[in-house]
Amino acid sequence: MATVVVGAGLSGLAAALRLAEAGERVTLLTKGIGGLPLSAGTVDVLGYAGDERVTRPYEALVTLAAAAPDHPYALLGRDAVEAAVAWLQAQVPELLAGQPGVNVTLPTAVGALRPTCLYPPSMAAGADLAGKAVAIVGPRQLKDFYPALCAANLARTPGGPAAAVGHSLDLPARPGEADASGLAYARSLDDPECRARFVAAVAAVVGDAEVVGLPAVLGYKDLNAWRAIQEGLGKPVFEITLIPPSVPGLRLNDALTALAKAAGVRIVLGSKVTGYTAEGGKVTSVTLHQAGHNQPWPADHVVYAPGGFESGALRVDSYGHVKETLFDLPVAAMGSGTVATERVLRATATGPDTMAPEGSAATGPDTTPAPAQPLLTGDFWQDQALFKLGVRVDAALRPIDESGRPVFTNLYATGSLLAGAIRWSEKSGEGIALGSAWAAAEVILGR
């Protein structure tokens, strides 16, 4: 029969593509486009371990796994993550440069340096700014990109350039457009004529800067647009990721979706999976809520890659109850090393600094004593336990219950659903999404 993958984020797309190229029949069901168009178009494996910036992510991953046995990396291990990242890079070499296993730092739109592992070739020159004179240039009519701000912050960042100057251009994406997204610019820079105007305007302001930083809008469909711009300027340029819509993220999303389709993956977009049937400890089908009726999609294996809180796969209510919304899988509390029920989690949410209403733990039906941590604290930079919540899995990526047994023998959870990591502060989300997709595919393929 077939494998059904739920979710079209990096994890679901990678799992579907991997399985299909190995000859499996794969259907990918997704209620919407996944998180890639919101991402930087880079692949983060591990950017920070505690407060330390990581330079060798695979080595740091091993250290992290030893210290934090609940972290997804402890389960996946270095080999799966390494294999998955190398595989992805080989799928889209035109979109991912870099040396797996080595982090670089790339400038963000506010001029901070952000660690990542793989990155688009159009960003490569941004990894090597130390000691150089840099110009940061962007159109005034582009939303939320301020060259002067970016340059000033870069110039004062340790490890940053020797000098950085920002220049704003008066250059609408389309005639009369005062406030355009990066995508509107990227589409117009696919056109050689617009590109020539852009190059002329940039060239007029950069002076003798050695490297030119530009917003990540240098072409959308034309993956060589940035090279043409670089040639036109006669100096190295680098793209700087913006807030969404992220053009580099879109390019990666489009490429992986096209590869999945070409490999034979059947993609059903726009309907939510709202239920399932199971028999003898196996999921036999998932139920897709299509227009007009519910359609069962039979499956031998189900890869469940629905993201986490941000995509609605995990939900927290005002009492601090956390639930997995489709299979009602047990949600793991962190720090305990065991799977706790949602009741325990609710009880953790107490105190004025937490998100639960005061006294809710005492008024709820259950008064299990509160373990270690509140779900959220008022200090942004503190460890936020909420985001470590998720589903715990066994070595075969199957969600497990309180006793450590798989809930279903053919259901595999991957990506942001997995408990144990704070992806956005560790910069580990993409490595986890890929490593878990890879590992689940290996199990399904019987390797």
Added chain:
Amino acid sequence: MFEPTSHEANLLARASVDQCVKCTICETQCPVMAVTPLFAGPKFVGPQAERFRHGESVDHTLDYCSSCGTCTLVCPQGVKIAELNSVARAAMKRDHMPPRDRLISRTTLMGQAMRPIAPLANAALRAAPVRVLAEKIAGIHRDAAMPVSSGQPFHAWWAKHQPAPTAGPAGTVIFFHGCAGDYFEVATSIQAVEVLERLGFNVLVPKQGCCGMALQSNGLYDTARAWVRRLVADLEKAPQDLVIVSTAGSCQGMLKHEAREIMGVEDESLQAIGTRTRDICEFLLEKIEAGQLNFGVKRLDVTVTYHAPCQLKGQGMGQPAVELLRLIPGVTVVESGATCCGIAGTYGFKKEKYEIAKAVGQPLFDKVKEVNPKLALCDTETCRWQIRQHTGAQVEHPIYLLHKALGLS
């Protein structure tokens, strides 16, 4: 302004706007925003502007939304963006609806009026002076693709039709052709019946009117509601345990979900009909994959672009036509990869939208010309007209190839 208790008011106030996380994914896929700076885009006119609406719309660029539904399809948070926009536009236009929007919304009327004098009507619709007048008076762009009325409507063919000897063993289905399938795209309807009968189905065709889709997309909800209810009553006259199989890619969506989700028709009969409705490719594919059909097709060596229309994609069932046609040996189906052909129901007919609609469809037209300039496939009628107009290709419903592969043509 709507009555405060009306469905429209409820929908306008609906909380799905709060699910919006401002991720901009809808903006990246909106085909109109991609080609014109005149439209502020789904996130802005949808969940954002919705918060500031008290009956009156704060943002009039809303009228540029073609209601293609792409934004709703791709939103990972389940925000009903296109539906909100449709309702808000209906509210905005309620008091100053151009007569043109009323005219082109009545597909059946146009079909009926044109039929007895089809050659004349077709010629008149294509004659330059008439089109210039139509543009001046009614605001219908002079180059917009217009339907070609067919001399004999499908219901006349059906009245004389004798079931094929193969019909019967696979069971009985109800065929829903939609009004364009009766008056304009008659060949598609005939092919569908012949394919179903060849594959063993006994086909019933109850008398059926218009679903009101074009009225709805032009904001004429009251009439559209009455029409869809009448259609439901028509279809209910056939046995109520049978699957309704359809070649009308967008009208089937009206029955499946749009009448309810956009116009708030809360009606058990409608829901029952919607639950039984299947796209013809969806239906056949499911039967074939379940091993329930004897699918004996001959080889057809052809490479063809297939364009999945927005309103078909909006039904959230994937692209069954692609999977179905790939079962025919020798057929290479190239997905258009285009979001929208631009016509979006009647949007592209309008003078002020014509150029936008053309720009929206351009990547699709280029694809058709590149892959096979002679033949392309698409499941909905107005989209076929639009693609024909701008590529000169013969554009058919996917069932056309299956009809050939089964040796029926």
